[in-house]
Amino acid sequence: MTKPIEVRNPRTGKYDYVIIPPPPKLLAQQCNRIRRAQVSWQQMGLEGRIEALQQWKQVILSEREQLTDALVNDTGRLSISILEIDSFLSSIDRWCNLAPQLLQESAKNTSIPFIALQQTSVPYSLVAVISPWNFPLLLSTIDTIPALLAGCAVIVKPSEIAPRFVAPLMTALNAVPKLRDVLTFVEGAGQTGAALIENVDLVCFTGSVETGRRVAEAAAKNFIPAFLELGGKDPAIVLESANLELATSAILWGAVVNTGQSCLSIERIYVAESIFEEFYHKLVTKASRLQLAYPTIESGEIGPIIAEHQAAIIKDHLQDAVSKGAVIHCGGKVEELGGGWWCRPTVLTEIDHSMEVMTEETFGPIMPVMAFATIEEAVDLANDSIYGLSAAVFAESEKLALEVAQQIDAGAISINDAALTAIMHEGEKNAFKFSGMGGSRMGAAALKRFLRKKAFLMKTNSINDPWWFNNEE
Numbered sequence: 108m109t110k111p112i113e114v115r116n117p118r119t120g121k122y123d124y125v126i127i128p129p130p131p132k133l134l135a136q137q138c139n140r141i142r143r144a145q146v147s148w149q150q151m152g153l154e155g156r157i158e159a160l161q162q163w164k165q166v167i168l169s170e171r172e173q174l175t176d177a178l179v180n181d182t183g184r185l186s187i188s189i190l191e192i193d194s195f196l197s198s199i200d201r202w203c204n205l206a207p208q209l210l211q212e213s214a215k216n217t218s219i220p221f222i223a224l225q226q227t228s229v230p231y232s233l234v235a236v237i238s239p240w241n242f243p244l245l246l247s248t249i250d251t252i253p254a255l256l257a258g259c260a261v262i263v264k265p266s267e268i269a270p271r272f273v274a275p276l277m278t279a280l281n282a283v284p285k286l287r288d289v290l291t292f293v294e295g296a297g298q299t300g301a302a303l304i305e306n307v308d309l310v311c312f313t314g315s316v317e318t319g320r321r322v323a324e325a326a327a328k329n330f331i332p333a334f335l336e337l338g339g340k341d342p343a344i345v346l347e348s349a350n351l352e353l354a355t356s357a358i359l360w361g362a363v364v365n366t367g368q369s370c371l372s373i374e375r376i377y378v379a380e381s382i383f384e385e386f387y388h389k390l391v392t393k394a395s396r397l398q399l400a401y402p403t404i405e406s407g408e409i410g411p412i413i414a415e416h417q418a419a420i421i422k423d424h425l426q427d428a429v430s431k432g433a434v435i436h437c438g439g440k441v442e443e444l445g446g447g448w449w450c451r452p453t454v455l456t457e458i459d460h461s462m463e464v465m466t467e468e469t470f471g472p473i474m475p476v477m478a479f480a481t482i483e484e485a486v487d488l489a490n491d492s493i494y495g496l497s498a499a500v501f502a503e504s505e506k507l508a509l510e511v512a513q514q515i516d517a518g519a520i521s522i523n524d525a526a527l528t529a530i531m532h533e534g535e536k537n538a539f540k541f542s543g544m545g546g547s548r549m550g551a552a553a554l555k556r557f558l559r560k561k562a563f564l565m566k567t568n569s570i571n572d573p574w575w576f577n578n579e580e
Contacts, residue, residue: 112267112296117183117411118404120446124180126270128295131302137291138262138306142233144288145260149230151285153210156256157203159286164199166279167192173275174244181243181269183447184400184410187365191245198252198532202554206256209551221568228558230258231332235307237300237322239314240266240413241368241470244276249532250311250334250548251290257557260289264303266314267296268414301325309557310334311548313370315468316493316541323544334545334556336538338468339370339496342489343525344511345386346482347379348503353523355389361499361525363397363452363472366410368417370542371497371526374469376476377485383478387456390474391436394452401444409472411447418448421471424464425453428475433458438472460491468494486514495539499525516540519549 114124129137148156167174171192178188214225234254238247247265254261265273273292280287293299297318304310304325311334312322319337326333343361345354361373378386398407412418422441429435438453455475458465464475479485489498497519502508505522512520518536521527528536528549535550537543546556566572 117413118447126294128299141260145232148289149258162283166282170279177271181271185404202252223565225563227561231308233307234259234261235303235310236263237312238265240268243269246313253554254557259557263292264300270294335543337543340374340492340494341497342375343373343499344485345378346502347381349501354501357525359393362474367472371529377479380478387476391454395437397452424469428462428464490516493541496542
């Protein structure tokens with residue numbers, strides 16, 4: 108019998124919710140059940156799958172208040188929870204509109220006149236999605252929706268830190284029997300995720316590098332594909348010609364939205380020496396205006412630190428930086444209020460790459476600012492990381508910014524903006540270095556990666572091929 112897991116409320120610190128992971132045998136049975144249902148789901152055709160997803164969307168709209176309440180209790184923040192739901196519902200429409208064009212099959216002639224080629228694609232039967240706690244709804248469905256439209260069955264294991272949203276989602280799912288048969292959510296921690304990998308044909312994982320490595324090893328052992336999006340230590344480079352009003356506003360949002368709890372957060376800022384003082388003073392002024400969403404959830408823009416262990420990491424990074432000479436200009440401490448952990452937007456200077464805050468993922472509203480003398484130095488500093496998820500470059504000349512961006516080892520670089528891939532999902536990108544591996548979860552590839560290609564090579568005449576053995580009498 109598996110043990111219940113108590114879930115902490117990030118605003119109050121109280122453990123006020125309980126989940127019960129399925130025993131491995133029951134989990135295997137669930138996987139087998141939806142794997143069998145996948146055959147009918149695939150045979151239903153794309154139109155039928157679109158119709159089922161749209162029905163689910165309509166039920167969710169009617170249950171939206173319950174879903175919002177659950178997400179607020181999971182994360183302790185309101186505006187981002189509303190944005191998460193809007194993004195999730197929009198993604199259903201976006202993928203339903205894109206799928207017919209992306210899933211078209213084609214027949215064509217080949218370089219050999221009497222051989223025709225017909226291409227088709229076959230979905231992986233059962234996909235596992237293992238998702239994190241920072242955007243519980245969005246990151247549990249960002250891979251799920253395209254996988255379903257591709258014809259896969261999907262089983263989702265969200266983080267045990269933020270699982271409350273599953274209940275209203277499952278209530279809505281139960282109202283759409285055709286979708287309910289091929290999509291389910293299971294609750295549990297790492298053991299459940301590990302057991303899940305043993306029972307599926309493909310795994311999508313979003314989370315830490317440490318856990319991602321274990322997922323990749325387990326997937327390789329089972330000879331199944333693994334698509335991993337892992338940590339980030341995203342740099343921003345601000346060149347001498349940059350519009351500082353725009354750059355400071357963009358970087359502030361990119362660094363502290365969702366209290367910095369995003370792999371796409373700006374976590375390192377490199378600024379040209381000539382504008383360094385002006386830049387960080389503007390950043391401090393703007394950062395100081397942001398308020399905590401405490402005592403009420405409407406009191407400010409900065410929500411609590413969702414995961415208690417993350418509060419300890421942020422605190423350690425700040426202490427390490429200060430002990431090595433960093434100067435704090437605003438914020439600078441993790442504080443307990445009403446039982447929850449909070450951190451105000453924090454700007455640091457006098458920092459270097461000997462500090463954890465410049466090399467390890469902080470996952471908090473921390474903005475270390477460092478000066479550079481030349482563009483070459485800025486690029487070297489930006490690339491001095493085990494991570495390569497995304498980045499940002501600011502300059503008056505878009506051409507110059509693009510030239511610099513092309514030298515950065517990262518999959519998505521925002522030009523004169525920050526963390527744009529949190530908003531726009533059109534551009535295909537791959538994670539560099541230890542930030543992940545596998546096909547892009549953005550753009551057309553996000554759907555096509557759930558399909559295995561098949562080629563039918565058809566002879567169109569009745570003559571012998573010229574390369575056959577000449578052994579006829």
